[in-house]
Amino acid sequence: MTIYITNIHPGISERKLVRIFKKFGEVSSVVLAAATKPGLTGNFGYVEMENELQALNAILNLNRSTLKKCVISVSPAIILNKKTGQI
Numbered sequence: 672m673t674i675y676i677t678n679i680h681p682g683i684s685e686r687k688l689v690r691i692f693k694k695f696g697e698v699s700s701v702v703l704a705a706a707t708k709p710g711l712t713g714n715f716g717y718v719e720m721e722n723e724l725q726a727l728n729a730i731l732n733l734n735r736s737t738l739k740k741c742v743i744s745v746s747p748a749i750i751l752n753k754k755t756g757q758i
Contacts, residue, residue, distance in 0.1 A: 672719070672726035673748035679703065679714040680739035692718050695732065696725025717748055 676688070685701040692698045703716040720726035726747075734745040 672721075672723045673750060674718040674720065674726055674730060675715070675746050675748040676718065676733075677715045677744040678741050679716055679743060680741040681705075681714055682739055683714070685716075688716065688718060691733070691738070692720065692729050695729035696720055696722050 674692075679688075683703075685703050688701045688703070689698050692701075697720065699719040699721055701716060701718050703714055705714050718729075720729065730745050730747065733743065735742055736745075737743070
């Protein structure tokens with residue numbers, strides 16, 4: 672399951688996110704990116720976890736938590752079909 676995280680402090684590394692999410696289960700990958708559109712603040716990223724129940728537990732426990740004085744938003748990622756542009 673892919674998890675979407677927003678408002679990540681710029682000082683948080685991919686390695687740090689792995690350590691945080693690993694408390695809830697096996698982490699397959701982490702990708703961080705900076706907000707580039709006007710009006711968006713902070714960084715965002717994706718965490719991939721193989722086990723859906725563990726991913727949902729991570730979402731429930733980490734959503735609206737604070738990392739380096741930033742309240743993060745953690746939710747299931749919405750994946751669009753590249754061919755159709757639909758969910």
